[in-house]
Structures are given as C-alpha cells and as structure tokens.
Amino acid sequence: MSAPRTVLVLGGTTEGRAAAAALAGRPGIRVVSSLAGAVRSPRLPDGEIRIGGFGGAEGLAGYLRAERVGAVLDATHPFAAGITANAVTACRAAGVGLVVLRRPGWAEGPGDRWHRTGSVATAAALLPALLPGTAGRVLLTTGRGGLAHFAGVDAGFWIRAVDPPAPPLPARHTVLLGRGPFDLDAERALFAGVRPDVLVTKDSGGEATAPKLVAARERGVPVVVVDRPPLPAGVDRADVVPDLPAALARVFASPAPR
Numbered sequence: 001m002s003a004p005r006t007v008l009v010l011g012g013t014t015e016g017r018a019a020a021a022a023l024a025g026r027p028g029i030r031v032v033s034s035l036a037g038a039v040r041s042p043r044l045p046d047g048e049i050r051i052g053g054f055g056g057a058e059g060l061a062g063y064l065r066a067e068r069v070g071a072v073l074d075a076t077h078p079f080a081a082g083i084t085a086n087a088v089t090a091c092r093a094a095g096v097g098l099v100v101l102r103r104p105g106w107a108e109g110p111g112d113r114w115h116r117t118g119s120v121a122t123a124a125a126l127l128p129a130l131l132p133g134t135a136g137r138v139l140l141t142t143g144r145g146g147l148a149h150f151a152g153v154d155a156g157f158w159i160r161a162v163d164p165p166a167p168p169l170p171a172r173h174t175v176l177l178g179r180g181p182f183d184l185d186a187e188r189a190l191f192a193g194v195r196p197d198v199l200v201t202k203d204s205g206g207e208a209t210a211p212k213l214v215a216a217r218e219r220g221v222p223v224v225v226v227d228r229p230p231l232p233a234g235v236d237r238a239d240v241v242p243d244l245p246a247a248l249a250r251v252f253a254s255p256a257p258r
Helices: 014-024 056-066 081-094 120-130 184-194 211-219 241-253
Strands: 005-010 029-035 048-051 069-074 097-101 114-117 137-141 156-161 172-177 198-202 223-226 236-238
Touching: 005 014, 014 029, 014 069, 014 097, 014 241, 056 069, 056 081, 069 081, 069 241, 081 097, 097 241, 114 120, 120 198, 120 223, 137 184, 184 211, 198 211, 236 241
Parallel strands: 005 029, 005 069, 029 048, 069 097, 097 236, 114 223, 137 156, 137 198, 156 172, 198 223
Antiparallel strands: none
C-alpha cells in the first residue's frame, strides 16, 4: 500500500476548516492544518494540527521537504498577504503544488453606500469627511491589525475583535469581543445598540461575514470597504470548497515551477 499523500492546509478560516473536513474523508490523504496561533482558543479543523509559524518562506520550504508534502492549500484570510507570498516562494523552492482558496469578494448592491479604499490607513483618512463632527460613531470590524491608524481620529469607536486589541487605540473606544460568524439578527441588534454613523470593514468576502453589510444597508449607514490585496501572479486559485478535488488533482500531477 502506498503512503498517504500529505496536504498542508494553511489557515484557520471557515473555508480552511471545511476544506480540511472534506479532504480528511478522502482515502489516501493525510491532512495537516497549520494555524498561526494568533487567536486564543481557535476552532480546530479535522485532521492533524500544527500551531505556530514556520520561520518564513525558507522554513516553510524545509517543512514541506521534511514532511514530504504533496500539495499546499492556502486557506488563510484574504488579507494575509505575507503568508501567501511565503507559501508561493516555498512551494516553488520545494517543487510542491499550491492551491490558493479564496472566498469571493463582496459586490456593492442597490441601496449600498460604499467607499472602497486600498488600505486601512486610507480608510482612517476618509472618516472625518463621512462623520458628523466629533460626535460621530464608528463601528470598526477590521480586526486587531492596523488600529493605530484610527488613533488620531476624533470620534467614538466600537471595535469588534475576537481577542482584546493592543494599543495604540482611539482615545474614545469600546471593545466588543466576539467570535463570528454573526447572523443578520445579531448584526441588526448590534447596529441598533451602537447606532454607527459609519461602518469600516475589510472585504473578507463570502456569505458568513456579509450580514453586517445588510444591516448597514437597512439603516442607510455608509460603509468604508478596504479592498483585499491582489494574489501573486501565476497561482492556482479555487473559489469554493467543491472545487478542491479538481484543483488538487492538478497540483498533484504538476508540481509548481521552480
């Protein structure tokens, strides 16, 4: 009997857990999920678990060789650009196939009042023009990274995060700890309680994190949407978990170019 083919899944996202569950049930596949360890008490996927970094692209390439990994599935958050870049470099160095799993991005619909921007820093710079003076209220759902950009904005902030964020933070802020996904009723209740003048969020994409956009639309709240970074050129991308068998078959058959 041949040894199982090892698939390394990067990321503890909803899609990563679903992919690990789908792959763990396939005969002849060994699934190892790598979690960064940045979130306390993460939801663990099926299969083997590895927690912690690899030491950059070189360390990841060494792990791929040592564990005889046959394919890497990058299911990290769409904004984890550094991890994706390291995965591309490491897979090319080790001659290992790579699939980047990305949930579809959001699209503005009728009734939405969106302001798209390229970074968290420019999102913060947009806020003064969208707020009704210093009494303005901002619902911030961009995660713990980059909050220092909002520290100089004179407004009230409600910051939603899984774990307590580190300073510097806006002078007037309330931290709302919670782990999504949040359904539409929960988001409606949040908007009713906070009464934000602006929602700031990242284009994480997918349906699970979209109810806050519906709640903003219903209340006429403008939304500052930070666009996701582009993927490196030449990667094999799968948009949804059902695409994985075909995508993985391609990379198993044709290792990534060196």
